Amino acid sequence: MCRSLFWTCIPLLFSFPAFADTAGTEFFEQKIRPVLVKHCYECHSVESKSVKGGLLVDSAAGLLNGGDSGPSLVAGQPDESVLIEALRYETYEMPPSGKLPEDVIKDFEKWVSMGAPDPRTDPVKGSVGSEEIDFETARQFWAFQPPESHVVPTVQDAEWPRSWIDSFVLSKLEANDLQPMPDAERSSLIRRIAYDLTGLPPSLDDLEALEEETGQNSVERFVDRLLASQQYAEHWARHWLDVARYADSNGADFNATFHNAWRYRNYVIDTFHEDRPFDEFVREQIAGDFLDANNMEETSRNLIATGFLMVGTKMLSERDKEKLRMDVVDEQINSIGKVFLGMTVGCARCHDHKFDPIPTSDYYALAGILRSTQTLDGEIQKYVSNWTRQPLPMTEEHEQSLAEYNARVQQLEKEIKAAEAKLTQLEDSSTRSAILEQGILKDDSEAKLIGNWKSSTYSKHFIGKGYIHDDKQDLGSKKVIFEVNVPEDGEYEVRLAFPGSGGRASNVPVVIDHADGSTTISVDQTKRAKLLTMLQPLGRFPIRTDQPFVVTISNTGTNGYVIVDALQVVNVNELTEDNTQAVDENLAKIEAQRKHVDQLKARLKRVKDDAPPPAPVALAVREAEDQGDYSICIRGEPRNLGRKVPRGFLTVATYNSAPEIPAGQSGRLSLAEWLADPQNPLTARVYVNRVWQHLIGHGLVRSVDNFGHLGERPSHPDLLDQLAVEFIQHNWSTKWLIREIVLSRTYQQTSEHDDSRWKVDPENRLLRRMNRKPLSAEQIRDTMLQATGSLDDSQTESPVAALGTLVSQNNPNDAKVQLASSNTRAIYQPVIRNELSSLMRVFDFADPDFVTGRRAETTVPTQSLWMMNSPMIADRSQIIGQQIADLTELNSEEKVQTLYRRILGRPATSQEAEVAIQFVSSFEQPSDDETDSETNSTTEPELQPNAEDWADLAHAIIASSTFRMLD
Known part of the structure; x- marks a missing residue:
């Protein structure tokens, strides 16, 4: 059997549907609409005294149709779009008051390249005041009603449900004359659970133990063991870092290094490991510096947690510092809105939200809180802003050793300066x-x-x-x-x-x-x-x-x-x-x-080599010196202020009385209490929906970051409510929630296709089967290391400690950032904005510039090409091949099973084993002692595959869709 034929036996192109997210709409709302409102509406909207050039830009149709000069843009082709030419001042000069900054023009070029996504279906009617929103009516929308407990439905097939979750799911299926699929095969289920809970395949010991044990009890013990592991915390912390837009550098115009961001990363990992209540997790990230602490560790943890507000990208070289300040506030509001509320609150910066009941006054009520918070402080260099760093508490011994060390260094530096001066004189x-x-x-x-x-x-x-x-x-x-x-x-x-x-x-x-x-x-x-x-x-x-x-x-x-x-x-x-x-x-x-x-x-040098650990600092916010309410910025312009609004929260999501903001405080503590209030209709729902998505493959609300009118409606609203209510009643425990879902029969169904069920429910919204899911970039990498026994399970600190103030010097001659590689898990590897590794780029790593509740799931040829040609995959395959070849006590069939268990986390099927043995056998060569020319034996020698053959087999398995997909 030739090797090329074997490669065709294992599909290389992944066949799962591409994920259509809302990134384009979000990009338009954040980057494009505010510019149009500020610079274009005056002359090119339905409210203009006279529409210049016949061009309307206050609706998608108007912008696409263009004016007297024809269509203003060609979707996907910025160089062919009149709008882009005008912004560049190549033909027309728009706006006539002055050319827009280059970064704004680049945003428009990117937007057109994306296909010019534009959610506006009607002409803009001008900004309306909050008095024009009927909040009582607005609260009738499903997402703005606090979740309520529901009676578990009665089902016809009372034997199938294993939990109350299953009853809600089966009730929907039966209402549509559908039946759930059978349970998944045990090997597939064990692999699924291991990856979903830890991001790694099951260990060989777990596989052996679970093959010998049968029944649900062994699965429950397996789940409990994984939930107690550090690997679980690291995997689920990465999910949170996606929405927290975590990175180890600033990106944007000035890619400065976040040397202390790792503290926030490790704080998130520790929080999941300890299963600390999610409502506490929310409070700490918004206002940890206000919370009571019983010891030094808690004080440090609370300060570090506010790094959530710090890690977003910032245009640090902006010379208009008031604009920069409000841009940072906007990034924080937009992040808080999506992460905790599933709402695009940032859309209300320039005008009342066009789709959701969020007036501009609510936006600036929140802005007053965050503007009263210090995020930027001082300058890295002239005109380039710096960010705040908060000192963390130290022991008395540490303080004393640092003081003694600093005194010795200062004295020696003084002596060196004097000695060098004398040398210069000589x-x-x-x-x-x-x-x-x-x-x-x-x-x-x-x-x-x-x-x-x-x-x-x-x-x-x-x-x-x-x-x-x-x-x-x-x-x-x-x-x-x-x-x-x-x-x-x-x-x-x-x-x-x-x-x-x-x-x-x-x-x-x-x-x-x-x-x-x-x-x-x-x-x-x-x-x-x-x-x-x-x-x-x-x-x-x-x-x-x-x-x-x-x-x-x-x-x-x-x-x-x-x-x-x-x-x-x-x-x-x-x-x-x-x-x-x-x-x-x-x-x-x-x-x-x-x-x-x-x-x-x-x-x-000797003194510095023996230096005690430096005084710990965290990337953390603090209260600003100038606090108070803030004014509405007309069209989002901080130099054009309107009426002042009191600090507060989203009116439509506020029940009973909102927390008061004490005098002399920014209001962050009150904001944290409002977000974590069980009566808040969004916080618990948004979180349990994300957890459901990570385990099942799609959220009950598929637009996980948008619970507003433009988002999708829940497929199982009663189940979503019940999950939120139970989650709160179980002390906001993430481990309880994950365990409840994983042990349900809904989760444990097979993912196999059934044509008759598919015709009724083609998108599997009714959960008639389990969804297939692709492994993430991190899971691919970490699996390769674990398969070769190279994975380092230690928790590390800063991955960018060796870098200076800047990741790179921001000029065309800069070489790619070179960082020391390690075998720790992917979560501990550096996330450099603008310079993600090829693995991360090709396999849909979350863009750290944005809140990413659901990563894109693409199927593109570059993924297969990367798996076939990556030096990392080739290297790992060679190592595995040599390790398998060295198992001389095993025969070929046993080696195949060992190889599959290491790479796929399950045994090979009989068909897979047969094909694999044929493959390695087709290239077997007799060993040296079997080719003695002096022997006259006519017996054909027994042939043995060599390490290269096993490496090729390993590479083929790794590059297959069987490896990439989680059934």
């Missing part, structure tokens, strides 16, 4: 002049250059205006040639000037053509030159006036940078004892002082 004395004035001194500017030499002044101690170096390029083709004419025949000392340091070549060839012939010397430029740290004597040579004296420095065969500063030629008659004694004495003093400086620096 070097700048008459000794320097006396040495440089000796003989003939030729600067590099007087030399003949062959090849491209680069000028520099980076290193200290150079002669003239600078020095030159070869840039470690074009070895063997670069030369510097000095020609010297001496006034009289004699013996001369030749000195080469260069600033020595690390990175320099240790084998620079210098050819000296003198009166007695030619001498080649190898110069070690990694060491400091003997005289003044820049002039290195090369020896003494005879020189005559009637023939040229030439010194040639080249980069032939060099192992580092070649540096050339100057050449000095001194008649030895000038170097008599009387003439050199004072110079030598001063040089000795200089060298002694230099050694003293080096010793002090070495002491400082």
Whole structure:
């Protein structure tokens, strides 16, 4: 059997439906509509005194149809769109008051490239006040009514439900003359549970134990064991980090490094591991700095939790600081609205929400709270804002050791500064002049250059205006040639000037053509030159006036940078004892002082190497100095203020009396209490719906981040209500909720297709079967490491500690960010905005710029190509192949089963085993001891697959849809 045929036996293209999310609509509402309202509506809306150019931009149809110049945009083709040309000032100049910033134009180009998604179906009618919204009527919408408990429905097939969840599901199915699918095979169920709960396949021990045990009790024990594991917390924390828009860098215009974001990441992991109540989790992230704490650990945890408000991307180089402040507030409002409420509150920044009962006054009621909160503080560099960092509590011992350490460092730095000043004084004395004035001194500017030499002044101690170096390029083709004419025949000392340091070549060839012939010397430029740290004597040579004296420095065969500063030629008659004694004495003093400086620096290095842990700080907010209510920004413009509105919350989602905002506080604590109130109709519903989605594959409300009028309606509203009510009654416990769903028969159905059921319910909204789900990018990576026994299960700290203030310098010549790789789980790997790894990009990792309650699920050829060609997959396959080949005590069939268990987390089926054995057997070669040419045996030797064969089989399994899909 040929290998190409085997690859066709395992499908490489994944066949699950693409996920149609609302990212386009959200992008329009955040980036496009506010600009249109602010800059275009005055002349191009139904309320304009006269519509300029016949163009209306206050509806999707008007913008698409265009005006007197024809259609204004071509969906998917920004370069063909008149609108983009006008914004670029290439044809028309819109707006005429001045060209929009480049980042805004880029947003429009991206929007058109996305297909110009635009939810507006009617012309905009201008901003309405809250008095025009009938909130009592608005509260009749399902999402704005507090969840109520419902009677568990009676079903015809009373034997099928395993829990109250199943009764709600079966009731819907029976009402549509449908029956649920049978239970999943045990091996598929175990694999499903392991991945859904921990993001990893079941261990070999779990597989063995669960194959021997039967019944639901063993499954329950398996679920409980996984829920108690650290792997569970890490996997489910990643779900939360998706909605929390977590990253280790800022992205945007100034990709600054978030060195302390890891504390928030680990806080989330610890919260899931401890199963702390979700309502507490909400309060801590919004107002942890206000909450009571019983000890230092709780104080730290509460401060770190407010990193939720910090980790969003920010346009740090915005010079209009008031605009930046309100842009940050907007990002926070938009995130809070989607994460906790499932509402697009940010759409009300410039005008009343067009679809949901959220007036602009409610938006600025929230804005007053967050504007009274300090998120940005100071500057990283001129015009570039910095963010707040909060000190975390320390033990007395830690404080004392830091104080002692800082005192030692300050004292040594003071001594080094004084010693360096004395050294500079010695070097700048008459000794320097006396040495440089000796003989003939030729600067590099007087030399003949062959090849491209680069000028520099980076290193200290150079002669003239600078020095030159070869840039470690074009070895063997670069030369510097000095020609010297001496006034009289004699013996001369030749000195080469260069600033020595690390990175320099240790084998620079210098050819000296003198009166007695030619001498080649190898110069070690990694060491400091003997005289003044820049002039290195090369020896003494005879020189005559009637023939040229030439010194040639080249980069032939060099192992580092070649540096050339100057050449000095001194008649030895000038170097008599009387003439050199004072110079030598001063040089000795200089060298002694230099050694003293080096010793002090070495002491400082030893002290720093033994430094205690630095004072811990967290990426966390604090109260702003100027607090209070804020005014409505007309059309979202912070320089155009309207009436002031009191701080508060969403009117439509407020029942009973809203929490009061005490004087002298921003209001964040009251906001946190309102969000976590059991009477809030949205918070619990939104969360249990997300949990349901992660386990079942789709939410009961499929638009998990939008419970508003543009979102989808719940397929099982009573079940959603009951889940929310039970969740609250069970102390907001995530582990209880997950356990309840996973142990239901609804979850444990097979995912197999049934044509008759499909015709009635093609989208599986009635939950007639289990949904197939693709493994995430993180699950692919971590499975590969676990399969080879390489997965490091330790919890780590900052993955970007080695980076400076900026991830990169934001210029076209920047190389890709290089970070040390590790085998810890994917959640501990760096998330660099704008520079995600190819694995993350190809396999639909959540965009950290946005709240992502549901990741896209795409089926594209690049995924199959990546699996086939990725060096990581090839490397892991080779390791697995060698490990399987080394199991010499097993036969081929046993090896196949071991391989499948490691990679897929389940045994191979009989058909899979048969195909796999045929594959590896087709390339078997006899071993050395079986090919003895002296044997006359006619018996055919038993053939054994080699490591390469098993590696190819492993790679094929990994690249298959069987691996990628969770049945």
